[in-house]
Amino acid sequence: MAGIPEFSAVTTLDDQQIDYYDSNIMELIPRKNWIKDFASTHMWKQDIKIRKHVQQIYKNNIHVVMQRFNQSHGVHTYQRMYGCEWDDETEVLQGFDQYAYDGEDFISLDLKELRYNTPVTQAISTVQKWNNNRAQLESLKQYYEDECVYWLKEFLTLGKADLEKTIAPEVSLLQKHPSYPVVCHATGFYPSGVTITWLRNGVNHHEDVDLGELLPNEDGTFQKTSYLRITPDEWKKNQYACVVEHMGETIKRILTEDEIKSNNSKLLIVPPDFSLQDEGDQMISCKIV
The missing domain is CATH 3.30.500.10 (MHC class I-like antigen recognition-like)
Structure with a gap:
């Protein structure tokens, strides 16, 4: 390609x-x-x-x-x-x-x-x-x-x-269109351990939630997203919030029209190797992890 x-x-x-x-x-x-x-x-x-x-x-x-x-x-x-x-x-x-x-x-x-x-x-x-x-x-x-x-x-x-540095995540609520899921996007954090949860009226909310994979950024930090499928009427009648926890610190973003941003977030070793052929296999040694 x-x-x-x-x-x-x-x-x-x-x-x-x-x-x-x-x-x-x-x-x-x-x-x-x-x-x-x-x-x-x-x-x-x-x-x-x-x-x-x-x-x-x-x-x-x-x-x-x-x-x-x-x-x-x-x-x-x-x-x-x-x-x-x-x-x-x-x-x-x-x-x-x-x-x-x-x-x-x-x-x-x-x-x-x-x-x-x-x-x-x-x-x-x-x-x-x-x-x-x-x-x-x-x-x-x-x-x-x-x-x-x-x-x-x-x-x-x-x-x-x-490796021992700690960088807190930047957390944003994003949505391309009212018919699209609301995205809680955490990025720029290090180390990689992070949890993202949704609250509905102060109670953990798991329905219609999809958690994205942990992804690396080019600068060595990480990003992760969580998607909440919800209609505008639902989140205007109830209080929804995204909670991001990282290295003992908690960041909370309450879902409001003012909080939602346009979706312009940045997305983004050798021991011996063997030949699969029947003859001529060769072992290569190297010292990297």
Whole structure:
């Protein structure tokens, strides 16, 4: 599709994007000021080479998967999401490694059992092949238990000030037209934890309410919306309010004609990668989370 890179890869740390690469720019771009010094190191240059190599692997893989689904054309996506979570208090590690095709689960790695699983028949041959390669599985286990956690802690130290900041949300009530739902829009907040609820005459109101997904903003903050389907007569006869809670602070917006604004709000990592082909698999090691 025009304007969309054939391949892209990002690294996130506590829901913040810290770098970006795609097949158009062919460079690894730092997204945070605190990582720019790291971007001048030899390892950063190695990461660029790795992503270029992975780009070619994924280009080959998507054609293999298309064949397995009996597809010869069209726009399709092949994705991998992986990383690790570490709890300093309990020292509990949780790693994840998941593949998807066209937005649906394709292959996932069970680190406890140290084996791959799949919910679709089209991936069975790949899962069997990867599970039979114990050397690669052991290498992945070492990556998630050692290297991934090491670099997670390193980046947490580098970005400590940025990650510990707190930014309150800006909350607005929006509506395009009286026949459209009223939107409670919270944006520009950090960290990502936020709750949005509606009150009707001071009581929690759940009917005709739809909660939107948490979305990232370009500056590293977040946004979230909640939709209330209601007629003008209903909200003029009763008092409706949107309540946004973030980091112990509460913001309340009462639904009135004066409060409603026009809807002009802004909307908006790599361990070994495997080839899906039967021959020539190659494991790529890298040290980012």
